[in-house]
Amino acid sequence: MKKFPRIAEYKVMAIRILLAYLFYFIARILFYVYNQSLIEINSVFDFIKICYHGVAFDTTTILYTNALFIIVSVFPAVINTKKAYQKVLFYLYFVTNLLMYSANFVDFIYYRFTFSRSTRASLDTLENESNKMALLFNFMLNYWHVFFLFFALAYLWILLYKRTKIQHHDQKPTLKYFATSTAAFLLIITLCVGGIRGDFKKSTRPINMLDASRYVQNAGQADVVLNTPFAIIRTWNANTFKKVNFLPKATVDSLLVPIKQYKNNPPTKPNIVVFILESFAREYNGAFNKDTKISDYESYTPFVDSLAQHSLIYTNAYANGWKSIHGMSSVIAGIPSFKDAFTSSPYPKQKIESLVSTLENQGYNTSFFHGAPNGSMGFLGFANILGYDHYYGKNEYNNDADFDGVWGIWDEPFFQFFNKTLTQKKEPFMATLFSVSSHQPYKVPEKFEGKFPKGKVNINQCIGYTDYALKRFFAEAKKQSWYKNTIFVLVADHGNTIAYDEYKKEFNKHTVPILFFTPSEKYVGVNDDWAQQIDIYPTLLDMIGYQKPFRSWGRSLISDKQVAPFAVRHSANVYQFMSGNYICTMDDKKAVGFYDKNDKGMKKNLIGKRNAEMDALELKCKAFIQDYMERVVDKRLTTVK
Incomplete structure (x- = not known):
């Protein structure tokens, strides 16, 4: 104890984090039990393999959720073992963890309607509902067993946490104590950053929802690899995919094929x-x-x-x-x-x-x-x-x-x-x-x-x-x-x-x-x-x-006569719709620029000299964006009209 005065604290913190892994594993099993008719998994071995790959996604979620808890737990100080300090850690741990953990339970049922883990888009959809309390009450009434499972597991989690007690000991604020505490603090934070990204190797980006599909034989299994809090975290700032209503549907249909x-x-x-x-x-x-x-x-x-x-x-x-x-x-x-x-x-x-x-x-x-x-x-x-x-x-x-x-x-x-x-x-x-x-x-x-x-x-x-x-x-x-x-x-x-x-x-x-x-x-x-x-x-x-x-x-570049040649993309914070003699640039609402097709450097904005072709180009751009967003969000990327 004298040589490594905080080793007991680090062990207890590690056990508390491992408890989160245990309960995320249980949630994964329950998610599959509730939705096994929708997700084909051929054997127990395949399920175990899927759970193994799910650990990376659980790691990201658990470390995101517990970032403040971990920092406060290992912060270089001498009061960490005091009863009041540990009580603060208890409430911080369960307020954050149970809030995130509960999202998994929503998807026990909600998955059968959406066939995917809930994301930020799901929360956006809920924002538009005026009867949120009625919906919640109806959900509780019809799926009481889900609430029972959540509270039962939460109770078990709390019991197990309380068994991981830290004995208080008075610690003198010595230079050696703060040096070792600071070194351990920096090491633990570095490990957490790597865990949040998904690995410690050279990577172009942190793992995201798409990576779950790497490890599966069919697309549905990816939802077992994932957990719902991860899906929400990774799409929190990524959902610019929202339906827009620039034009009447009849106009959109007349402009697009x-x-x-x-x-x-x-x-x-x-x-x-x-x-x-x-x-x-x-x-x-x-x-x-x-x-x-x-x-x-x-x-x-x-x-x-x-x-x-x-x-x-x-x-x-x-x-x-x-x-x-x-x-x-x-x-x-x-x-x-x-x-x-x-x-x-x-x-x-x-x-x-x-x-x-x-x-x-x-x-x-x-x-x-x-x-x-x-x-x-x-x-x-x-x-x-x-x-x-x-x-x-x-x-x-x-x-x-x-x-x-x-x-x-x-x-x-x-x-x-x-x-x-x-x-x-x-x-x-x-x-x-x-x-x-x-x-x-x-x-x-x-x-x-x-x-x-x-x-x-x-x-x-x-x-x-x-x-x-x-x-x-x-x-x-x-x-x-x-x-x-x-x-x-x-x-x-x-x-x-x-x-x-x-x-x-x-x-x-x-x-x-x-x-x-x-x-x-x-x-x-x-x-x-x-x-x-x-x-x-x-x-x-x-x-x-x-x-x-x-x-x-x-x-078709070889014979399509219904659609005039065009190109559409997004750059410099604007949509760029190119067709005919002009290039139209548009923000989220309206055209902000028109340029001659040869003015690739955007030297002369012609918006003050709009003509009929420019007006038509803006309409086509709006129609494209509107139809694109609608089909993506409504999951109609097939021949469904």
Whole structure:
């Protein structure tokens, strides 16, 4: 005791925190018992595995909830063991913990109506109810057993807590005491920060709701991995997804065609291979910059430039978001991200019509490839939600000799793994590959040092390396029997480091190349119409002659006459809707700017000289946002009109 005078306090605090883990585990079991008819879990072993993965989400919740309790418990002071101090800790512990814990019990019942854990959006919905007390009374009356379970477990929790007593001892305020207490305090706080984030490894972001889908066989199981307080915490400041009412529904319906149906081509079943290339911005691709008139322009993509001569390319295309996961949802599911990512919102876990679901209905085998550690960027979770048959990551590659040490497997060997795996697939197949090497810290494999131009900015040599990886992939793919019956798509997820002033202009940020290649060269040409990532999904369905209705805000780039070419995104705190001769910028309520389509630097706001085309553009922007929010919030991301 003299050597480590506070070790007993730290042990007691640890036991009190572990009690929270125990009761969250019990709540997880009860959640499943109440909702087992809605969530398929095949065995006790699978349930135990799900509970194991749930510990990370419980850790975040418990440490968030108990942050003040932990700080006060281990604060470097000499009064911590006094009875009055411990009484304060008791009330602080249970006021915070039981409040958060109770949210789990609400979802024992509420889940069967929403099929997802409650989020901040659920609280927002409750705000609009004028009869809150009546609703609460009705809930208590009909589900008295839930309240009984909560209070019984709360009572048991309190009993167990009281058994973790600290004996008071007088402590002299010595230098050694405060030095060791301060060191322990800083260590414990550091551990808590790591626990709140979800791990202690290098990570781009703390764990969020999407990560729960990494560990499951079907989407419903993710709700057992999660706990309700975590869902509320992670969506507390993320819910900008709220329905708006800019226009009458009849007006919205007259301006949008969110349910598409094409009958332009006979039904066929070619393979489809989609490359989503990390940070492979339009700026770096020579074939997409012939008309930019940049005096000292250099291309870093000799292979893509050569492939473009035999492809259909779009030189005025935009990303519908600004992060990698935004690119995945935009390209594969046709769902853009605006202020916040759709995938980080309260709404991604719902039935989503996408390139995956429509092609699987046609008998396609579907797979997603990403050379990073499985689950990185949230791809595995969203891939499971979309329903991909297979996911191939660093684990499946299974050779750390090709690991770049930061993000994942180098592109060149992983692209070869991609080719070999596809060759073993039964046709028709649809496969998506998301590359990793064109990323910070902007390195290439040691054996390729000096092979690619360093260029003007740090990413340029990495772009050259990924371009080389594509060259090697196509060289080997040509030898395979499936190659000639395949549509290839190349698109970037978003932009990256900018070298040229032209691309520093607001309306040129996150411009991307879009390329469609068929070995038969059925689709060839250069198109400078407005285009965007969400157009890829409907374009591919049009190309293969898919003739059923499907949900898509994008348009077929090859034949859609109902919808004028456009691009929509959110940047600089405004929506940007581009179509025809103008670009409309809009805040949460109204247009705040109009710019000529060539004024990519936003030099001259034409709002004071509005004309009929500008007025129509604002209406289309409002209609898009209104329909988007309504379908996302109401969970109608299918052909339901």
